[in-house]
Amino acid sequence: MPDYKYSTLAVHAGQHPDPLTGAVNVPVYLSSTFELTGIGTDRGWDYSRAGNPTRDRLEAALAALEGGSSGHAFTSGMAAISALVAMLRAGDHIVCSSDVYAGTVRLFDQIVSGYGIEIEYVDTSDLKAVETAIKPNTKLVHIETPSNPLMVLTDIAAVSRIARARGVEVSVDNTFMSPVLQSPLELGADIVMHSTTKYLNGHSDGLGGALIGSKPEHKDRFLLVQKAAGAVMSPFECFLVLRGIKTLPLRIRQHEENGRAVAEFLAKHPKISKLAYPGLKTHPQYDLAVKQQKGFGSMMSFELKSRDEAARFLKAVKIFLNAESLGGVESLASHSATTTHGSVSEETRQRMGINEGRMRLSVGIEDKEDLIADLDQALAAV
Ligand SMILES: *Cc1c(COP(=O)(O)O)cnc(C)c1O
Numbered sequence: 001m002p003d004y005k006y007s008t009l010a011v012h013a014g015q016h017p018d019p020l021t022g023a024v025n026v027p028v029y030l031s032s033t034f035e036l037t038g039i040g041t042d043r044g045w046d047y048s049r050a051g052n053p054t055r056d057r058l059e060a061a062l063a064a065l066e067g068g069s070s071g072h073a074f075t076s077g078m079a080a081i082s083a084l085v086a087m088l089r090a091g092d093h094i095v096c097s098s099d100v101y102a103g104t105v106r107l108f109d110q111i112v113s114g115y116g117i118e119i120e121y122v123d124t125s126d127l128k129a130v131e132t133a134i135k136p137n138t139k140l141v142h143i144e145t146p147s148n149p150l151m152v153l154t155d156i157a158a159v160s161r162i163a164r165a166r167g168v169e170v171s172v173d174n175t176f177m178s179p180v181l182q183s184p185l186e187l188g189a190d191i192v193m194h195s196t197t198k199y200l201n202g203h204s205d206g207l208g209g210a211l212i213g214s215k216p217e218h219k220d221r222f223l224l225v226q227k228a229a230g231a232v233m234s235p236f237e238c239f240l241v242l243r244g245i246k247t248l249p250l251r252i253r254q255h256e257e258n259g260r261a262v263a264e265f266l267a268k269h270p271k272i273s274k275l276a277y278p279g280l281k282t283h284p285q286y287d288l289a290v291k292q293q294k295g296f297g298s299m300m301s302f303e304l305k306s307r308d309e310a311a312r313f314l315k316a317v318k319i320f321l322n323a324e325s326l327g328g329v330e331s332l333a334s335h336s337a338t339t340t341h342g343s344v345s346e347e348t349r350q351r352m353g354i355n356e357g358r359m360r361l362s363v364g365i366e367d368k369e370d371l372i373a374d375l376d377q378a379l380a381a382v
Helices: 006-012 053-066 077-085 102-110 127-133 156-165 216-229 235-246 248-267 286-292 307-316 346-352 368-380
Strands: 070-074 093-097 118-122 138-144 169-173 191-195 209-213 273-276 299-303 332-335 358-362
Touching: 006 053, 006 235, 006 248, 053 070, 053 209, 053 235, 070 077, 070 216, 077 102, 077 138, 077 191, 077 209, 077 216, 093 102, 102 118, 118 127, 127 156, 138 156, 156 169, 209 216, 235 248, 248 273, 248 299, 248 368, 307 332, 307 358, 307 368
Parallel strands: 093 118, 093 138, 138 169, 169 191
Antiparallel strands: 070 209, 191 209, 273 299, 299 358, 332 358
16 A cells, blocks of 8 residues: 555555456455365465455455554454464463453453463553563563543553563554554554454444554464464454444544543533543643544543442433443443443452442544533433
8 A cells, every 4th residue: 555644544455446346345255265276276265264355355454554564353352362362371471451451351360361371460551560560471561551441541652662672562452542543553562452343343233353463473473363263253244344444534533523522521510520531631641642642532431429320320311322332433321330340349440440430431423512412411310
């Protein structure tokens, strides 16, 4: 691809017309196997687990959007994180953000640690703590920024510098920002991970995950994991993500505009406290957000006084849906303590600062005045 600007890349990277028919959309190649041209020769594909033409196009688009050298699509975000650590061995050590997606903790603590891989959770917003946590057997530093639901930032460039000096790779879960608003590879990270279920698909109609590597060895490693472990995204899901990607920059602009407007409204509302949104000057890491992000996104959270108030709020909202997940066109509100952090112990939640009144919003692309009016009437009912 020539050096196109972002919105052009989103529409065209990986999405050139079909060479056979001229179809402007990438065809969905629903074929498990491909006719070979001889013994040991083929047209580029032999079996869909190893490679599928629709998946190839999505993977090319993902690599272009993150400025990586290869993209790899998986059945879900969790399958992508599983693939990320699949080549680690007993005795290896992972340093992971403590304030990370709860599903990542479940995977690491209940499955990966059983393979003899040690996982250490660290507040990665504290660079000293990252430095101290890296040991001779550390193979990966996995960070998520901003974090869920408290929107705490980790300095990707600084962590990457620390890790690189010790020969350790850094992976970044970039789901909350999308490739439009944050480019971890540019900041020095080695691997980017996405749950494409969120902004990349953008329409809440499919599960998927991705890894984007920056070196040829990542391509070899993740191709092997795709072929050997097999959790590859189906051609139809690939098509949905490709379709979502075309409008990603456009959607993100609207998410951003609405996110800022909603945050400014909430910041002044007397019934809420502890609003966490990196786009507000009152956010303790506002300067870092400006430095490493290209925008502030549309994820935020705030506190109501109790679980009871949270329940009344969720009953009263009309446009915002009481649902988990994020990054779709529709606005969602969710009660952190019983959804994303439902599997986390009460004690840990207290330590993290997630109380029973904590509400998370994923602000969609509806009209911002309608969204604010909806929140206003729901807060009046609290
Ligand atoms: C949703 C999510 C995941 C997991 O992705 P799935 O597609 O649900 O498996 C991982 N990380 C973050 C930040 C997420 O929001």
